[in-house]
Each structure stands twice: as C-alpha cells, then as structure tokens.
Amino acid sequence: MHSIQQKAITSLLLLLSTLSFAQKKDSIQKRAVVFVADKFPSTRVLNVEYTNLTPYKFSQKLEDSNFNLPESKVKNFQQIKANANLYFFKKEKWTISTALNYKYTTANIDNLSSTMNETKQNFHYHSEAVTASHISKLWKKTAIYSATLSVDGNENSFERFRGLLTGSIMITANERTKLLLGLAVIIDPSSQVPTFPIISYEHKFKNGWIADIILPKRVMMKKNVFNNGRFSLGSEMDVTSFYFNQSNKTFEFRQTEINSGVMYEHRIGDFIGTVKTGLRSIPTGRIFEKNVSFNDYIYEYKPKSSFYFNFGISYNPFGNKKR
Numbered sequence: 001m002h003s004i005q006q007k008a009i010t011s012l013l014l015l016l017s018t019l020s021f022a023q024k025k026d027s028i029q030k031r032a033v034v035f036v037a038d039k040f041p042s043t044r045v046l047n048v049e050y051t052n053l054t055p056y057k058f059s060q061k062l063e064d065s066n067f068n069l070p071e072s073k074v075k076n077f078q079q080i081k082a083n084a085n086l087y088f089f090k091k092e093k094w095t096i097s098t099a100l101n102y103k104y105t106t107a108n109i110d111n112l113s114s115t116m117n118e119t120k121q122n123f124h125y126h127s128e129a130v131t132a133s134h135i136s137k138l139w140k141k142t143a144i145y146s147a148t149l150s151v152d153g154n155e156n157s158f159e160r161f162r163g164l165l166t167g168s169i170m171i172t173a174n175e176r177t178k179l180l181l182g183l184a185v186i187i188d189p190s191s192q193v194p195t196f197p198i199i200s201y202e203h204k205f206k207n208g209w210i211a212d213i214i215l216p217k218r219v220m221m222k223k224n225v226f227n228n229g230r231f232s233l234g235s236e237m238d239v240t241s242f243y244f245n246q247s248n249k250t251f252e253f254r255q256t257e258i259n260s261g262v263m264y265e266h267r268i269g270d271f272i273g274t275v276k277t278g279l280r281s282i283p284t285g286r287i288f289e290k291n292v293s294f295n296d297y298i299y300e301y302k303p304k305s306s307f308y309f310n311f312g313i314s315y316n317p318f319g320n321k322k323r
Contacts, residue, residue, distance in 0.1 A: 040269050043085050044216070047314030053077040053280060058303035074303070079240070080238055089161065099129045099150075101139075105240060123242035127152035142170040142180075154243045159250060159290055163187030168198060170218050178202045190252070192294045217315040220263075232263040243290065254294060255285030259308060270317045276310035 055076070060069045065104075082102045089096040103125045112125035136143050141206010148164035168182030182198035199215040212220045212232075220234035241254040286297035 003279040039224075039266050041227065043263045044272070044314040044316040045086065046082075046084050046316075047312060049078040049080070051081070051275070051308055051310045053191040053309075054289045054307045056304050056306035058301045060299070061299040062301070064300050072301075073110040074107055074306075075110055076106075077306075078103045078106050088130075093134055094314060095133050097131050097133070099127075099131070101127045102244075103240070105214055105242060121245065124155040125152065126154075138169055141171075144168045146169070152241075157251075159243045160188070160190070166198065168200075176204045177238040185235065187290070190288070190293055208213075226266075228267040230265045232265070233261075235260040236242070240285075250290040251287050251298075252290050253287050255282050257282050259310075270315055272314045272316060274310070274312040274314070276308070276312075278308060279305050 013159045020108055021072060032154045041255060045191075053074070057071055059071055062069065067178070080103070084096065084100045085091065086100075087095060087097045087148065098176075105123045105125070106121065108120050116285060119121060127150055128149050131146050131148040133146040136145070144167070146166045150162045150164070151158050151160070152162075153159040159294050164187065165168050166182055168180050170178075172179040178201070180198075180200040182200075184198055186194050186196075188194075198270075199213065201211065201213040203211045205211070208223050210222045211221050212218070216237060218234065218236040220232050220236070222230055222232040225231050237256045238259060239254065240257065241252060243250055243252050258281045259276070260281070263273045263276040265272055282303045285301050285303070286294060287299040288294060288297040
C-alpha cells in the first residue's frame with residue numbers, strides 16, 4: 001500500500017471524527033460519533049512505536065536481468081515511527097487537520113557471497129499532510145469530502161508533493177453497525193493505484209467481539225477485556241518508504257507489508273500502551289527513480305516472511321470523553 005493510501009485512511013478516520021461537529025439534528029451524524037468517541041480511537045493525537053523483525057532471507061534481481069542476484073539475508077531490522085494528528089480549524093461543516101509522520105529504519109544486511117560482507121543501512125523518512133474536509137448531504141445521507149496536500153522526503157530535503165481527493169457516504173450508523181463507502185483519487189505519477197475504493201465497516205456481535213474493517217488498511221476482530229484493555233486479532237497493511245541519492249540521482253525504496261497477528265492495548269488515563277506480534281509478509285519491494293512510476297523499477301527484491309514485535313505508546317486526551 002502506497003504511503004498516500006495510508007494518508008487516505010488517516011484522512012478518513014479524521015473525517016469520521018468531524019461528524020461530531022456537524023448538525024445535531026442529523027441522527028446518523030450523532031450516532032457516527034461512536035466511531036471515535038471510545039477508549040481506543042483509530043487515529044491518535046500523538047503516537048510512538050518501535051518494531052523489530054527476526055532475520056529473514058530475500059531473493060533479488062535487476063530490471064530486465066536474465067539472472068537473479070545472489071540471495072541475501074537481513075540479519076537485523078529495526079524501525080521507530082512517530083506521528084501526530086492535529087486539528088487547525090473546526091466548525092460545524094468544515095475542518096482543517098494535519099498529519100505529521102517520521103520513520104527511522106535501520107537494517108544489517110548480509111551479502112551471502114564468498115566474501116560474506118555485511119552492511120548496515122540507516123534511513124530517515126518524514127511526511128507532512130494538510131487536509132480540508134467538508135460535511136454535507138447526498139441522497140439524504142451524510143457525505144464527507146476532503147482534499148489533502150502532502151509532502152515527504154528524507155533528512156536532507158523534501159522530495160515529492162502529492163494530492164489526494166476523497167468522497168465518502170455514511171450508509172449506516174446505529175448502535176451495532178456502521179458502514180461508510182467512499183472513493184479516493186491520488187494525484188501522484190509514482191502511484192501504483194491512482195484510484196481505489198474506501199470501505200469502513202464495524203459490527204458489534206452479541207458475544208462482545210467487534211469486526212473492524214477499513215479497506216485497504218486492515219481487517220481485525222477486537223474485544224474489550226478487563227476494565228481498560230482490548231485484544232485484537234487480524235491483519236494490517238503498512239508501507240516502508242525512503243529516499244536516497246546515488247550518481248546525482250534521487251531514488252525511492254518502497255515496500256508493502258502485511259502484518260498478521262495479535263495486538264493488546266491498555267489505557268491508563270490519556271495514554272494507551274500497545275503490544276503487537278505476529279508474522280510479517282512482504283510481497284515485493286522495489287527501488288525506482290523518484291520521478292517515475294513504481295512499475296518502472298531498477299531493482300526488485302522478494303523477502304521471506306518473518307516474525308515482528310512491536311511496542312508503542314500514544315497520547316489521546318479526547319478518546320475517553322463521553323457525549
């Protein structure tokens with residue numbers, strides 16, 4: 001999943017929170033507050049997390065090459081992520097919000113050749129986005145429209161500007177089921193998928209389990225435990241992306257990740273601690289010039305699955321307030 005698609009999901013979650021500022025006469029809008037007014041909101045004001053992977057091997061090749069390069073191994077992979085989601089402006093039908101992200105990635109890579117050289121790589125990545133959203137009516141249902149402008153880069157410079165347009169309709173919103181359907185359009189020549197649907201579905205079963213589906217971000221089953229805990233089981237998609245310079249050119253590395261496993265969250269006051277573990281699968285990763293498409297790559301690698309361990313803490317002073 002491209003990083004701009006992640007921003008689309010973040011924008012969607014922020015847009016859902018804007019419903020609480022819409023007209024109070026709309027019963028669907030009032031009930032939609034349940035999306036965000038809980039102990040464990042999907043989008044949090046501040047969040048920091050650390051990820052470690054077990055060693056894994058990967059195959060690799062160059063574009064248009066008739067033979068594969070020697071198989072290699074990632075001996076150690078660690079990542080630190082931090083993000084913030086804040087509002088600039090709130091009114092009944094309009095909001096302006098920002099999403100700030102930073103990611104530090106370090107990896108020790110073995111070249112499994114006769115020399116057995118080991119290299120250590122460190123990369124910094126940041127992205128900033130501003131989203132303007134508007135709430136109105138379409139076919140007698142609550143409709144949410146948004147426009148996002150984002151920029152990203154490394155520790156030395158800004159590299160790429162992107163645009164994102166989304167439109168969503170709240171189909172159903174009651175005490176047990178919420179369904180929102182939408183469409184996102186990406187303005188970015190390097191995008192793998194320029195247009196994709198957005199589906200947000202939540203259903204509370206009588207046995208206490210909750211189906212939480214936000215496509216293409218995640219498919220989870222969740223259940224509240226103890227007084228301030230929550231257990232989750234399912235899969236989430238993420239992306240690792242960064243830029244580097246070589247031969248007076250700027251290249252981007254990008255890989256999509258599928259994390260399947262379990263997660264436990266525990267809230268203490270305005271803070272939420274999170275522990276995740278499971279299996280990470282990476283279909284493919286590629287290196288390509290910054291100004292071309294992901295499909296026009298110069299290098300591709302396909303790693304084997306590995307186990308991941310993730311620890312995080314977030315600050316969200318609004319999630320525990322009741323309306």
